[in-house]
Structures are given as structure tokens and as C-alpha cells.
Amino acid sequence: MLLSKQNLMPLLNSLASDVDVFVPTTIDGVKKFARLADGVEPDFDMINTTMPPKDLLFPQTQKMYHFDVDKNGSYHIHEYDESREQIVFGIRPCDMRSIVCLDEVFLTKGFVDEFYANAREKLLTVSIGCTQAAETCFCTSMGVDPIYAPNADVMLQDTGDAYKVTAQTPKGEAAVSAWSEFLSDGDAEPVNCDVTLKVSMEGVVDKLEGMYDSPIWENLSIKCLNCGTCTYVCPTCHCFDISQENRKKDGVRFRCWDSCMFSEYTAMAGGHNPRPEKLERERNRFMHKLNFFERRYGMSLCVGCGRCVEKCPVALDITRLIDDIGSYEVAPASAE
Amino acid sequence: MSRIGVFLCYCGSNIAGTVDVEAVAEMARTLPGVVYVETNKYTCSDPGQEGVKNAIIEKGIDRVVVGPCSPRMHEPTWRKLLADTPVNPYMLEVANLREQCSWVHKDKAIATEKAKDLVKMAVAKVARLSPLHSTEIPVHKKALVIGGGIAGMQTALDIADAGFKVTIVERETSLGGKMVMLDKTFPTMDCSACICTPKMSEVGNHPNITVKSYSEVESVSGYIGNFEVTIREKAKYIDYTKCTGCGACETKCPSKVINEFEQGMSKRTAIYKMFPQAVPSKPVIDAEHCRMLQEGKCGVCAKVCPTGAINYQDEDKLTTETYGAIVFATGYKLIDWKPLYPEYGGGKYPDVITGLQFERLVNASGPTEGHILRPSDNKEPKSVVIIKCVGSRDPNKGKAYCSRACCMYSAKHAHQYLDKVPDGRCYVFYMDVRTPGKGYDEFYMNTVHDGAQYLRGRVSKIYKEGDKLICKGEDTLTSQQVTVAADMVVLETAMVPADGIDELAAKFTVGRDADGWLVEAHAKLRPVETNTAGIYLAGTAQGPKDIPDSVCQAGAAASKVIGLLNKDKLESNPQISRVNEALCQGDGACANICPYGAISIVEKQFRENSRKVTRPVAQVNPGLCQGCGACTVTCRAGAMDLMGYTNESIMREVDALCQW
Amino acid sequence: MSAQEIIRARAKELLESGEIATFIGWEAGRFTNQTTPLVITDAADAGKLVFNEYCANTLAKYVTDVLARGKVGLVVRGCDSRAIVRLINDKVIKREDVYLVGVGCPGMKDRKTDEPLKKCTECRHNNPLVFDEMAGENAEKAVPEDRFAEVKEVEAMTAAERTRYFESIYAKCIRCYACRDVCPCCTCRECFVDQRRENWVGKQNNVAENRFYGLTRVMHIGDRCIECGECERVCPMDLPLMKLNRKVIQDMNDLFGEFESGLVISAEPSVLTTYELTDREEFM
């Protein structure tokens, strides 16, 4: 099936009349996914958004429940479910991979996070393969195919004048069947995307096992500012904090993004902090991305989108770290 | 949740007339942390207070909100009440339902709504307060008086007579200050020395008074009840335990130096007593001018001294003692008029003299033995011009203020001159004549009757013609130019703060006004206290005064000191700033801003991430801090917080109000 | 010798002689014309140091991180030196803690567009104000005519437009705190945003809370801001933060006399922690 590029906007407009459709766009100078509405121009040539699409599933501030007191002074808890049917249209394969990571975190191995689960269930993902890579893109090195996202409900691949449309899940098939008036039969070869930035993940995961106390972390972390930029623009970072706001005895409890780069993030009541210095925090972040997550879920928590490489104020670059780890000589197991 | 008790007051109908107190109580019951609400006809009455006490015990209340009149009225009452209960007296907030609600609004519905908000705010605040405890500060029963002029001596005598030890620090070699330089005092024309020197010897002989002459305050630390003061006693080169004050050395000393006491109108020796009746009545060596100390040759005084009291090896001595109270009686000096008034010759005419020089000229023990002779040629001046307000009431050249005593002493000078030179003419140029004092105006009128000619106006120029000083001015009453050819001109110059007061005040963090006078805590109600608790003012340190006023204020300061020293212990106000050392980075912004010098930066050792770290942190002196909270806003990190008005409690108070 | 060669040579000598324990400069990044801060302790690494027209980061704040190891050497341009002065005046470091290798700065460029960085076009002191030695000569750079031009632009808007303008800024803010963490004035041991007890600012990301952060940040640093423009440069959302900082600076200029912070080492209190009896009176 093909979707001609002329039909793209008509399709989007027709979709937007029923559900919220989120498209990559630039609002007030910020590239992000925004709800298609008057004045919102989708930009499918944008290589990638600055803000990742994760907040569709895991908003920066998410109300969980509110509570109030009845006339007898008794508390009642009222839950929120603000999830609704959403389509994210034009999500890149790297970001689709990040949703796999988030699915693992929020939906498997223990507790199911209901807020995420509700939103996830109602989200239709329409991925568009890349035709162009930014200099900071290194998805191929992280095992992501820039023109193909296996887990997208619907995959669109640029073939020049049209997109090749593939429904990949039952949800996707149902959706595509409803789009028939905009689609035409046919097949074409997707345009390739050349990702120039390559790093080798060969042996990195295993090597990291022995590098917990390596001086590499000191050298790396020293330039870190401890800001949360990398974690907030990262499509897979998912740390949060639970907090509340009150009005007399009533209040609302919400969770909001937090960053493992902030010094007070792991501070405990009473003052102890297991990760007091940026050395520990940087090490934890990169070990988590490249080793801990791999060990637990069998995949890297870095999808190679390059956002942190692009946005880090001090050019602290995960690709250089991966290179450094590759060339690092692990000291032979000490015989002392 | 805290256990807050809310006690609302009808205040008869004062509150209940415009506020539905029961509705407010109903609302208060729904507030978080409130476990008990009570209304009362008069909460402040004995039964009302008893009810609060009982409720606290019965309901296990740990914080109290009262809703009666202004906290400015009864806050101390409530605190006292709580002191008798398990509730800490500072776990209290007063909602001002009367002065700021029921009395200023007419509509009952609206006033009731406002009252509810005031209670909400109070509840929100009290929920975030923490218990505070006053600490007891011991009082060292000893006072320090800085300055040995009439004010300082009077203060010291009054304190000493009350039975407390006093130390007087005087930087000159003798007590006496300015008063002892004067010839007579208005309006009674007592001989100044005759009434001043007995005071001096009384001070010198008083068993409770230690006089440290030729000494200055080196440094100070501490706070009310506990000032640690280091005093530098300058080297006198004379062993006072041996010296009998016989004066043999003075007669033999070959160095002749300008005599400051005689206002430069005569010479003294390098080893000298300031004046014959000096107390202590023993000389010092002026090291700067002593040949032995400067050049190593001479030693005449040591040779003539019958008791071997001369010690050329003497050094400055530093002693540190703790005082409970300090009085500033640092006095004044006369403004240096020469650079300010070039039109008066700027000092190039020797016969243009100051009032103080005139005092010495007219004094029987002065350089002319009491004969009025003009300095240039020792002739008796037959015509004298007295110019008032030189430097005073002249914002362009000198000071904007009135020096207060000049009107009277210029009248005295005119009177003295006319008395001693019966054929002389005396002209007084004045702006106004201000004589508000007992017997003052009569004295002035007498002077006029004596023949002093008062001319209203300023002298605009003085120049020399032959041996006459031509004074040109305007008589503004007749709008005519006046020219007087005078033999001598007396400038009645402005009083300004004594030298070195700036440094001294900074050491004690006593405030100074724009003109440099020390600032009292309140112009009307606390005229002898300073803003630093335990430090008081006497005499002209605070501003220009004449002798009776200085003595009055000295007595007042003494009575404050006596009141303080009478206490064994002081209770500190616990609503003061507190440092969270974990947050403090020790940059000292708070210390700079503190008007009381209550904050110091100290190095302290901490354990951080299992390492020992030494870093600077702020430290609040509970004896000095008055609880203004200026430092808390300066501290960006929020390390400094004001107990009783913490950031947390104010933020929650704001929140509570926003939710009305 | 080029400035870069001098820097390398001096870093090597200083580290070898033991005069300093660490040296802070820049190294080349992965991408064309990219640089990134470099902290070295080993003289052998001095060859990695670079100095070119793309050294965007200021370096001074790293001193606080590495001071525990001993005296710190670093390259300073105008902005770095002012940041060092700021840290010294705020008593975070002492003058003798640092060895400053000054370098004239021609203004830095954006590596992607090759245009001068905004912060550099606004810079008034491109050459170091405090240094122990200079690597090469001072550089010539045009000094901007009016440092408050952008403030005046905003002031020219109506109140409603300004509300809209600043709220759109706060709507974009993601509160990553990069502006705080890069700022040489922000040296609190714990930032007010992390103080849960006072709960100054909620953790939720919305216009109101972000405004609280934004306004407080300006009030906290405004009277000490050295106008390095780093906050604006590092902002991942490209928020015009200097428009806020400069507003405060402009007003302090107008009200309390010409003001520029971080030019000289001094113990003078900052403008908002002092007063004059003669200050303008608007509240009678």
C-alpha cells in the first residue's frame, strides 16, 4: 500500500477530527510532538524532535489521584485516568525503540504501571522511516534500523513521492483499513538513510562489568554540570518523583519527571546520599544505559537518537564514551 | 498532623458585633491539624485563660491559635499563659480579629469571611512552627565608659555609686574632656574648673572606678552582658606606682612642644601633665617629641626624678576584660573651619580664633593668665567680633544642624569680654538667638544690656587692613551692609563628632547618622540606648549638647546600665535567626547586612560524604541578634532562617490565604 | 607561537612543576569544530588542549569541583576571568587557589552556523581582567553599543504582550536547571528548588511553577550576574534568559549607579545587599 504525499495532510486532518493526533512540529521554536490543530504545521522532514515523544505515555507532570475530606472528616481518594485515544504520527524508528524500552520498564518484571499502561493501550504509533540522518544520529550502532521500526503499529517508509504503508499489528491493520480512501495499491522501494556516525558496541556491555571502578568515569563526569538536560531530552529516561499539592485538607498527588543527574535525587531523609558526587551519578546513568538495562531486559537503554549528544551543554558525548570503553584496556583481574 | 487548638474571642461585642464568631469556629474545625475549637466571651479574662489552659491539657493540644485582639496587645499574655502549660510559648499564633477585622468592617458577612481567612492563615502558620526556648545570658556586673569628659565621668560616678565596678577609658592623659578647658559655664558663670575638677578627683578616688587614661579601645567582641573588650594603654614611659607627680621632670625637660590643651597658644614640655589639676595627676612622656626616645640622648627627666619612675623602655599594654554594659561618652570636637571658610582668612590671620581659644585666653590659668590679649601682638583688643554658626546651620559649607550650645556661649564670651575690657566694643553676628533653657534668655538679655551689639546676618568676608580685621556682612534686619573693623574675631564653630568615632562605632556596630553622630535606638523613647543591646550613649557622642543636657543624659544612661547590671541573667529572645550549617556556604552576605554585627563567619569541621571537611559557616550571636530577618532574605540558599517567622511558615501562610 | 601552543606548553610546565594539580581547558570534540571542556591532571595530556574560535564553554565553575585536589590552572578569557572574580568575591574560592592563563578572545562562533555566538556579540570584556600570565596578545573585538537593546525591545511591548511573551517562555521551560548549573553565581550548596520543607517551588512542570523558578533565579543572581550569557547558550529550549538578567542589571544601573559585576576582586557587597540613604524613594 502506498500513501501519496499529497494525501498525507488530508489523512491527518481526517484523523484529527476524531482523535488527538500528535505530529512532529516546531512550536515557539521548540521541536516537539504536538497535537495537530489550527496553526500547528506538521514537519515530517524534521530529522528528529528536541523533546522526545515519551511524554505522550509518561507526561512530565502526571496527576495520579486527588483526595478530599467529606463532612465527617474522612479522606477519599479519587483516581484520575486522563488517558485518551491518541495517534502519534511520524515517530522515528529510534523513538519507537525507546517505547519498547519504556514498555519493558513500565509493563513487565514486577508491577504494571497503570497510568502508563492505560496511555499505551490507547496509543496508535505510526512511524515514518528516516531519509536523512543528523550528524549526531547513531541509531544503527544501537541496533535500530533508521527506515524500519518493527514495533510500530503502522510503518511508513519514504519512497520518493509516496510512503509505503505497512500495518504491523492488529491495531495497525484496523487503522490502515480505515484509511483506505487515502491509500493506493502498489509497492516501492523505500529510500535509504545513511547514518554516518557509527560507534562499536562490540564487547562494551561485558567490558563495563569490569569497569565499575575505572578512572574513565572520573574523567567523564568531571565536565558534567549536573543539569537534567540529557535525561529530559532522552526518549528512554523514565525517572520520576511523586509529590503533592494541597489545598487545606484536599490535594492532588502527581508524579513528575526527575533526573538521576540531580544531586538531591537520591538524597534520603536523614541526609545520607548513596550517589553524592557527579562521578557516581554519571557512572550510574551510563552503566544503566549500556549495561544494567542490557543485563535486565536484554537491550540497550540507548537508542542512538543523538539528542543528548546534540543538547549537552558541555558536549559530554555518549558516543565518545562508547568509543573510549571500546578502547579501554581492562586491567587483568588482580592477582593481589 | 499537629494538634492545634483554636480559641476565638467575642471580646464582648467588640468582635462578635461584626464577626459571626461561631461560623468562624465552625470553619476552623475543618482545618487540617485542628483538634479543638472554643469560643469565649472574653478569652483574655481569667476564666477565659483558665479555659484555654484546661483545654490544652484535656485535648492534648500542642499548638495554639487565638483569635482575639491584636497580637501587639496580648501576645505576651498568651505566651505567659502557655509557659504554664505543656505547650511551648512560641507555638502560638494570634489572629487579629478585632483591630484589623471587626473594628474596620461593617458588613458582618464580609467581616466574617475575613475572620475565617485570618484564622486559616494562623492555623497554617502555627502548624509549621517549632518550639523555641530562650537561653539565659549571664550578666557581667561591670561597666565600661568610653570617654572621660563630663558625660563619661557623670555616668561612671552614677554607676559606681550604685555599687558596680566601672572602667573609664580616656585617650587623653587626663580626665576632664572639653569642660575642663572652659573658663566659666553659662548661665550661672560658675568657674568651670571649679566644678569639673572635683568630679575628676572624685572619679579618680572612687573605689569602684578604674581610670585608664592615655588608653583606647583596641577590639571588642561579645554581646549584652558579656562584652569582651581589649584596651590598649599607650606607653607613658613613667611608672605610676613610683611617680609622685612632683613635677620636677617637667621643669627640666628641654623639648618644647605646642600645647594642645591651650589650643596651641602656648608651649609645653615633652614630659607633661595636660594641665595642673589633671587626673591622674602624673605626667606622661610624649614619645614623638622626647629627645631620649627619638634620638637616644638627653635623659634629663630620669636624672631629676627623685623616685626613679622614668622608664624609657615602657611599651603599650593590652588588657582584656569582660563588661556587661558599655557607655559611649566620646564627646565632640570643633569643626576644622579653616579649609571651609577661606573668606575668614582660612587660618592665615592669627587673630581670628575659635571659641575654645577664647576660653583659654580668658581663663586665669591660661596662656595669658586671664588677660584678653590677641595672639598676634599680645595687645588687648578694643573691638571684638563674634561670629556665630560657623559650620553650623550651613549645609553648603559645614553642617546643616544647629550646634545648640553656641548661642549661649557666644553670649557668655561677649559678656566676659565686656567684663574684662570695659572700654571694648563687642559685635555679635548671628542668624538666630536660641535660648531655650532655664535662665538662658535672661543671661542673653543681660549680655545685650552689657553693651554687646547683636547684628543679624552672616559675615561674608574678613580681610586685614593695617592691624585691623575688617569684617563685612549684612545686617538683615536693616538690609544694610555692615563693616566692622575688629581687633580680634571669635568664630563660634560647630560641634562635630570626635576623631576616631567612625572606627570605634564600627567596632561596636553602633550606628552613626549622616553627620557621624552615634544613633540612639529611638529618637523619643530610647534616647540613650543604641541598637546594639547593652550599649548606651551619654553626652555629645549622640549629638551637640550643652553641659546640663550632657549630664542629664549621662545620668539616664547610667540608670539604664544600673538596671541591666542589677539582673543576674538575661532571657534571650528566641525569635532570632538560625543558621542551617548544611546549607551555609559562608560567603558572609548575611554578616554584612546585619545591623547588629550579630553574625560572624567561623571555620567549622563537618563530616560530608564520610570525609572531614573544614569550611566557613555563619554563626549567629543570640545576644546580639534582634530578629529582624534581613539576613534571611540575603541568604539565597535559605541557610539563614528566622525562628518564629520561618520561610516555611510564611509560605504556608501565604498558601492558606490564597485558598480563601 | 599560537595561543594554543602556549597554553599547551604552559599547562605541561605547570603540571610538571607541581605548581598546579589540575589544568582546565578545552579539547576537540567528535564533530567538526566541536570543543568540550577538558580537565587534566597529567602533563602528558596537555597535547589534547585546544584553543580555537569554537571554545563555547566557560570554565570557571569547574574550579569548585577540582579544588580539593590542589591549585587549579585554567585558561581564562574575559568571561572566564569574570566568573573567577565572581567566585572569589562570593568566597567560593580564593585567588591563590587558581593559576590563570589569560588568552585574548576574538569572540567565539557556533560550530554549526559559523556565526558568532550571541553571548559573544554581546560581550563587553573579551580579554581577561584577571590573570597570572597571558598566552599571546589581547584580542580586538567590537564592543556592542547598547547591552540593553533586547531589554528595551521587550519593554516596548504592551503589558499584555509581555505577559504572553514570558508565559510562552515559561511554558517551554523543562526545568532541567542547566541555566543554574552552568552559572558562576549559582553556588548554593542546595538550591532553593530542592528545599522540600519550604516547598518554594513545586516539582510539577507548569507555567506557574516555572515562573517561580525563573523569577527567583533572576532575583538571586541579578545583582551578581557577570553577563557571560552561558545560561542562555546552554538552555536546551533556547529560552532568552539574558533578557531577564539584563533587565535587572539595567534597572540597577538606572537606580543605583553604573553596574557591571565581576570586573575586580573586591569585598564590596553586591548591589542588593547594601543600600544608600540617598537611594531613590518611590514608595512614600
Next chain:
Amino acid sequence: MPVVENNANAIPEDWEPKIIAFCCHWCTYTGADLAGLNRMNYPANVRVLRIPCSGRMNPQYVIEALNKGCDGVLVCGCHPGDCHYVTGNYYARRRMMIFKRLLEYEGLEPGRFQVKWISGAEAGKFRDTVMKAVEDVRALGPINLTREIPYFELPAMPDDDEEAFNAVPEEVFPEEVNA
């Protein structure tokens, strides 16, 4: 979109301005008490929060008040020179001058944030200041700053002045809806 000018039409009928007044204990609070003793009458829209000194006035309290629901803020202290703590109001004067300009730069109307020196004797001035502030804010209407108070549909509390609360418009930008 927030509307500032000519929004008189947009003002709900039963809307009453909420104003918080931070008053120093020694002068203005005393003056306010005196106004009470003299039975002066002034609008009830102002609630006084007592602080020891205007030097204690942290600008952050103002932001909190404006953010959380007040339509106007008053800060009052002793006249310069009369500060009970000698210098507190001099610092406050500088800080508040800068802060007021900053708030107005961000679009806040001048009437919403006022600073006044009122002595303990100036009960009349206190009354006039309050009346003026209420008048000014009433003319300006509800505050035009975006507030995001998360209690959108909570049931009214029995004693709650819910209407006044609901009168605060919820201004939300489209991109926030998107976010």
C-alpha cells in the same frame, strides 16, 4: 489568551479582588491596629500577614501569592530612617524597586504589586493605601497570570468561598494542552 486591557467586561459580577499585605510589625501593623482603634473603615479584600520587618520580605513570597491566587500584593514597612531594626527597610527599598520593575517587565500591571511606607501613626495612610490598592486591582480585574492549580473539579467545601475561587480564569496555552 490572557487579556489585560479593557477586560472590564470579562470581570465576573461577584468577583472580589484578593490582596495580601505584608506588613512590618513595628510600623505598618501598628498603623493598621490604630486604624482599628479609630474605627476607620476600609475594604475587607486585604488580609494582613505580619512580618517583623520589611527587610524580612522575601520576593519569593510575592511570587507565591501571585501564583497561588492573590490578585494583588502590598508590602508595607516603616519609613526609611524609622526602621525599628535601623536598616531593614533600606534593603527592602532596593530589593522591592528592582523586583517591582521585574514583575512589571513580565507583564504584571503596576497596580498589582505596591510597596508603601506607613508609620505606626499613619492609620489614615494605611486605610487610604488599602482603599487605593483595592480600587486599582478591582479596575484591573482578576489577575492575568496563568495559574495551574490542580484542583479543577473538587467538590466545594461546606465553608468554602468557591465562587470566588472559580472566578479565577484558567488560562492555558495551546501548547500546554498538547504537552
Next chain:
Amino acid sequence: MAIEISHGCAKGERPLIPQVCRVTEITQETPDVKSFRLVTLDGKKPFDCEPGQLGMFGLLSYGECMFVVSAQSDEWVQFTVKKVGLVTEQLHNLSVGDEVSLRGPYGNWWPTESCRGKDMLFIAGGIGLPPVRSFLLYCLEHREDYGRIDLVYSGSKYDDLVFKEQLFDIWPNEPDMHVHVSLYHEDPKHPEWKGDIGYTAPYLETLDLGPEDGNRVAVICGGPSLSRTCRESLLKAGFDEGNILTTLEMRMKCGVGKCGRCNMGGHFICLDGPIFSLAEIATMHSDV
């Protein structure tokens, strides 16, 4: 033979939504430690849990904290709370009848099964006793299943010792149970203290606990330095690291392993712990 610990966690259906509970009893254990018994609003036990499991106990308007269920019955659960921060400070202001929020249970539990038949050595310092007590109470309840029981407990001051009644009056009278209590220093406020003085680890070494035959399981809970030094003492005494258990519940925040704080290397304490053997912890990359 290392003790086998179950590393699955309880999976409640609504793991992030609390229920409202009521406080039925408050015990002041020390000046800054209180125990709270909670039941649901209809008077039932809030949740079933195994010894060592945790609950998120808090106040709706202040926040919540993770605590080990320090004791339980068929009707209630109990938490023991030391005043250390914002939330715990407010918890200490609770009175009987107040409503609180509670969610849980979380975490794995003490390996009561695989410890069956073993001698038990409980070591705790200060506020470390409540987590251990849940296991200790279980052992006492099933006394015949366990061998000799030793409790080594210490605190810096007499006032800091929690559960004094059980410590001094009840437990010492249990069959084959030996209670050893020490204070770190002489306590000037309690000069009458006749018990032992010393830090936990050296104190432990002075005790005669009988021969170490590999049939003893040690359970440690205390601050970082207590854990480290006691571990060394036990290893010196011949313990197998696999037989030393501890709980890392201090590191749990959201309780469900998602918020990102609780990882020790690849392990998430919320999901895999908080109870681990020291042998397991030794293999983790951990910041402590």
C-alpha cells in the same frame, strides 16, 4: 550452603494507589521513634504480608515513606517510625483515630522457609531493629522451627533503644533466646545503665554465641558502618557470606521499581529486594 532468598516481589493490583487507613494505636518507643498500628476504615487488616515486607505509609497531604511492617496480627499492621524528615515529622504528630494513606505490600520477605531448623543471630543498631523484629517475631511464633536465637542490639544512647519492654522483659524469657544489648558509649543521662558498652561489631566479637558450625544465619540491619564492621566480624568468625542477610529498604522510594532510585547496579531493590544476602550484594555494582 547459602540461604535461598525469594527475589520476586508482591504484585498488588493497584501498586501506586493508596488506601485510606486509620491509626488505632500509637506507642512512643523512644523520644523520636513511634510505632503506629493501622487498620482499614472498616476495621480490617490493610494487607497480608510476609515478615520483612514493606508498606508505603504516609499522610495524603505530606507524602509517604517506605517502612518495614515491624509487627502484624490478623487485624492490623504496625510500622515503627523514626523522626528524620518532613514526612516522619508529621507522622509523629498523628493521634489515634487519624486517617493515613497506605499502599503495599512491597518487596520480598525474610526467607522464613529456608531458615527453618537454623540457629538465628539477629544483629541490629538503633532504628535497625524494627525490620529485623518482623523476622524475630515470626521465629518466636514458630519457635519449634528454629534453633537457638540470639539478638545483638545496640544504640548510641539508652533513649535510642526501641522496644525496651520486649528487649528487657519479654524476649530474655523466651526459650533458648539470648538478648545482648550494648550502648556505644556511657550515657550520661542514664548513669544507672549496667549493661554492656561498645560498638556493635567489637561487642559481637566479645559474645559467646557457641561454635560456628555453618548452621547459623545472621540477619543484620543498621547503618552503613555497622553493616560493614559486623560483616567483617562475622566473616572472621567463619560465617559464609551467603548466610548473612540484610535489608536495603532505605533505598526504596516509589516502591514499584520504576522511579529509578533503587537500583544497585542492574538490581532494583524494589523489585528484587530489599532482602539480600551479603554474597549477593557483593556481586552488585553498588553505590551505597
